Amino acid sequence: MSNIIEVKNLHKSYIVDEKEIPVLNGIDFAIPEGQFIAIMGPSGSGKSTLLYSLGLLDRPTSGHYFLNGKETSKLDDKKLAKVRNEEIGFIFQSFNLLRRTSIYDNVRVPLVYSNVPESKHKEMVIKALESVGLDAKLYKKQPSQLSGGEQQRVAIARAIINNPTIILADEPTGNLDSKSGAMVMKVLQDLNKKGHTIILVTHETSTSEHADRIIHLLDGVIDSDKKVANRRYVEKEKYIK
Amino acid sequence: MKITNTIRISLAGLKANKLRSALTILGIVIGITSIILVVSIGNGAQGLILGEIQSMGSRTLTVEPGKPSGGLSDSMMTFFQQSLKENDLESLKKKANVPHLQSIIPIVFTSDNINFGNEVLSATILGSSEKIFDFYKIIPAEGSLFTEDDVKGKTDNCVIGSKIKEKLFGNIDPVGQKIRVKNKTLRIVGVLPEKGGGFSFNYNSAIMAPYTTIKDYVLSQKYYNEFIVEVDQDKYIDQTVQDIQITLRNNHNITDPEKDDFNVQTQKDLMKTVGTVTTVMTLFLALVAAISLLVGGVGIMNVMFISVTERTKEIGLRKALGATNSDILNQFLFEAIYLTLAGGLLGILFGSLFSYVASIGLSQALSSNWAFSFPISAALMGIGVSAFIGVVFGIYPAYSASKKNPIEALRYE
Structure with a gap:
């Protein structure tokens, strides 16, 4: 299987009050297509910075990042936005749904920035909602009318609507109760089965065990990179209505 | 996007x-x-x-005292200028001087209190010749208007505006009544029709009398405030302006037009x-x-x-x-x-x-x-x-x- 992501000697530092604060200090790894990876580490270890760098929201200070074999550091802002739109789906801890905006308009945000004709939007939104186990009829509702678990699944529907190869999830279960969290993990595992590469940042060991590989960061370097011996699977009938 | x-x-x-x-x-x-x-x-x-x-007709010219200028202070000054005299009026009337002058209406005016019995009212007092009625196309609402004979004879016949009638006389018929302006008693011979408002002379709050009477008996002044001149044909407007200027400069011994103490305005200028x-x-x-x-x-x-x-x-x-x-x-x-x-x-x-x-x-x-x-x-x-x-x-x-x-x-x- 080819590597969808390859990172070589990645460094990232921030300038705070004229002082350089290093966050990532030389990261090397490769992710084959279709893998489910959990990135773990204590606060300040650089896991979110790594995730956002992989998501092309931030440029590394030095090093190389190949996405689908292409070096990304040479892409301009416009091209980066296009790659984010077409190849990457983001899921956030706090869902980040637009308030006072219907589920339909929330889910299709990525379509708005793509070349997909508007006539196809509804069909795609319904398909995305159904693939995360939500009733398509919800599309007229507002985010505030849904439970936290439902909101996160709407956010996942939004992340996958453009059928991205990679899904990046930043603590997706962090704001959810265990039942809703399990539901979200089930959805992510299902998406992984369909071929999406998933990179998940979490500090919960139980959550990370749903992945098939765990990268552990400490002080901006990889502390360990292991395959999960006994991967956990969420049983469908247990949580999904 | x-x-x-x-x-x-x-x-x-x-x-x-x-x-x-x-x-x-x-x-x-x-x-x-x-x-x-x-x-x-x-x-x-x-x-x-x-x-x-425009409704006053394009052939109308006005001659005012004061030097020609657009400034507000200058136009205020025209009220105090005394440059338009009796001999100017006589000279302008002569065909030899201004051949295309069809008619000239001398104007004197002031603003003062008028008295009727114990009633006092502030009004515009305008003295002119009888030709002003043709000029403003005035037909009396009541009574009659003063005539050429009144002007010549310096009689005390006057006409009043509709507002004066309303405020000073109420239900009393004003025709035949006498009013006092300064020390002169005037006799009302008619009431002017109500004039729609506007920006030309609004005679609703005015009394009009022969200019001879107003000038000599009411104001006791030796000058005119304005001449309204009508030119016989459109094509002679510019020539008439020049004729008036030459005549008045002669009368006033002015050689430099810059020092004119009067100004002639056409409707075009005014517009x-x-x-x-x-x-x-x-x-x-x-x-x-x-x-x-x-x-x-x-x-x-x-x-x-x-x-x-x-x-x-x-x-x-x-x-x-x-x-x-x-x-x-x-x-x-x-x-x-x-x-x-x-x-x-x-x-x-x-x-x-x-x-x-x-x-x-x-x-x-x-x-x-x-x-x-x-x-x-x-x-x-x-x-x-x-x-x-x-x-x-x-x-x-x-x-x-x-x-x-x-x-x-x-x-x-």
Whole structure:
């Protein structure tokens, strides 16, 4: 299987009050297509910075990042936005749904920035909602009318609507109760089965065990990179209505 | 991103904050409303004044004391100039001097109290020849008018305006009654018809008497305040102006036209002057009104900054999901432009409505035909200016939104 992501000697530092604060200090790894990876580490270890760098929201200070074999550091802002739109789906801890905006308009945000004709939007939104186990009829509702678990699944529907190869999830279960969290993990595992590469940042060991590989960061370097011996699977009938 | 999507997203952004959007555009609405109102009323006033000037006939000239100049202080000074004398009137009447002069109406006037019994009323007292009635096309409402014989004989016959009749006499028939002006007693022979308001001489609050009587017995002055001259044919207007100037310069021993102590105005001059004055006044008032546009623009900028800050997370999210910097810039810029355009359109609507109501009110108040004209140029300018304000005051907040770092924006609480 080819590597969808390859990172070589990645460094990232921030300038705070004229002082350089290093966050990532030389990261090397490769992710084959279709893998489910959990990135773990204590606060300040650089896991979110790594995730956002992989998501092309931030440029590394030095090093190389190949996405689908292409070096990304040479892409301009416009091209980066296009790659984010077409190849990457983001899921956030706090869902980040637009308030006072219907589920339909929330889910299709990525379509708005793509070349997909508007006539196809509804069909795609319904398909995305159904693939995360939500009733398509919800599309007229507002985010505030849904439970936290439902909101996160709407956010996942939004992340996958453009059928991205990679899904990046930043603590997706962090704001959810265990039942809703399990539901979200089930959805992510299902998406992984369909071929999406998933990179998940979490500090919960139980959550990370749903992945098939765990990268552990400490002080901006990889502390360990292991395959999960006994991967956990969420049983469908247990949580999904 | 397609422009239609930008338009939709921006509109959705505004709809989410309806009250704030409405309050924000208030400044623009008021600004455009005032500009439309001012320009519309200014145009109406100009039309009315110019219409009245035209109705006096293009062959009319006026000769006034004082040097020819456009300045306000100069025109105020003409009241105190005593340069138009009896011999000037006689010289101008001579065919040898001004061959195309058809008629000349000498005018003296003042403003003073008139007394009837114990009643006192302030009025305009105008002395002229009987020809003034033809000039203003006056037919008496009651009684008769004074005649050429009255002028020659310096009689005490006078006519009064409708307002004088109403205020001084009430239900009493004024014809035949005597009134006192200064130390002179005048006898009322007729009442003038009610004149629709306007900007030429409004005789509703005036008494008119032979100029000979007023000049010699009431004012005891040796000069005239104005001559109204009628030229026999249009083509001789310019020549007549020159003839009058030469005659008066001869009489006044003036060799340098720069030192003229009188000025001759044609209707064309008058219309040009009035046109310039009303246009300048209108522009000035519109400019004052435009200040509120500036204030409105600053208000919009302020609200756009608040909106950008409030929606920092949304900006981060949109960027994460594929929005480019220019997508974000356009989204917020369009919001600002919608706000100002909506304000502009509402302003045009209200401005037109108010000026229409004002034209009806002014028509009734002045009993004249005040024409409502929709100021298309001001409306188009209003739309242009409001969109421009949207761009000017929206671009900086929109730019700051587009430049937000997506990660920081996503973490913004």
